[in-house]
Amino acid sequence: MLDRLPLLSVVLVLLMAGCASSQHKAPVEDRNAPARQATAASAPAAGASAPAEIKLLPGAENAGKPGYYTVKPGDTLIRIGFEHGQNYRDVARWNNIDNPNLIEVGQVVRVVPPGVDAAAVAARGVVAARAEARPLDAKLPAAAASAASAPVAAAASATSPGASAPVVAATPPPPAAPRDGDDDLNWLWPAAGPVSAGFEEGRSKGLAITGKAGDPVLAAADGRVVYAGSGLRGYGNLVIVKHNNTYLTAYAHNQTLLVKEDQVVRRGQKIAEMGASDAERVQLHFEIRRQGKPIDPAKLLPPR
Known part of the structure; x- marks a missing residue:
């Protein structure tokens, strides 16, 4: 009986060594860990919504083009029409705006009729705006009045009895430049x-x-x-x-x-x-x- 004790001791030692080795395994390198970490970082957290898309306001593609206007804070469609010489209801119709009271800051609206060359309209406006200033009680200057009456006087003297030689009438002024029909008010x-x-x-x-x-x-x-x-x-x-x-x-x-x-x-x-x-x-x-x-x-x- 005593002879078996050393043998049992050896067996117990070996069993304990085996249990210890099973609890302390060598570390295993996870070669896919970096990829999984990158994927986890880029994926939205559970319950988080994806980033909202940037909202493009109506007409944004026309911003800065002639004949278009970008709505600013405080603008109304009435003011926009007034500032561009248009009926605000026309502006609403050209831009498919159902409610003239609902426009957004940053929205781009057409302010000239469809089919109209906005650049030509702007150029015409600049040229035709060069009007001659005159006081409220302006009268025809004496020199101009004399010049204007000269052809009439010359023609009268040419046909009067006893005239010794025909009198050549003064050269008439050159014709005025054609006026825009819209100016004839x-x-x-x-x-x-x-x-x-x-x-x-x-x-x-x-x-x-x-x-x-x-x-x-x-x-x-x-x-x-x-x-x-x-x-x-x-x-x-x-x-x-x-x-x-x-x-x-x-x-x-x-x-x-x-x-x-x-x-x-x-x-x-x-x-x-x-x-x-x-x-x-x-x-x-x-x-x-x-x-x-x-x-x-x-x-x-x-x-x-």
Whole structure:
């Protein structure tokens, strides 16, 4: 019995050694670990959504092109149409805008009719805007009047009795350059009161004509009403009349509007009553815009 004890001891030692070796295996290199780590890093975490796609606003592909405008903070379709000499409803139609009150900053809208060469329109606007300034009470200078009457006097002396030799009439002036048909408007003063503030480039976009509350405001030329309301900040109760493809006029700060949008008006027709809406005193703020750009009304209105 005692002889078997050493043998049992040896067996127990060997069994313990085997258990220890089974619990401490040699490390195994995982050659695919870097790939799995990279995949895990690039994959979104459980429950996380994929990055949102960048939203392209309507018309973004036309940004910067002639005849298109990018909407800025504070813009409305009414103002955009006004600034580009267009009916805001036309602008909405050209851009498939169902609700004119819903436009987004960054959206690009067409501001010239489809099929129109916007670059040509802009070039024509620059050339034709070079109007000659004249005071409100301008009269024909004496020298010019004498020159204008010279051909008539010469012709009369040539046919008078006793004339010793025929008199050659003065050479007539060269014909005037052809005018754009849109420029041929018969302008009328929109109110009878005195002008309290004139046009000033970059500061005042029109004339301030004073008067009494209720004084008549007249259409300055034939046209169609493209806006009648108070939705343009700083203008109060406003009427905008489009006369042709070139000109529109604006009549601001009225107390009462007497016309509606899309109504045809005639030169001299009463379209509003003077007031002080969105103004410090009773006055008519009157603008003439050519291709949407304000120009001095005194250059087009007749002398008083």
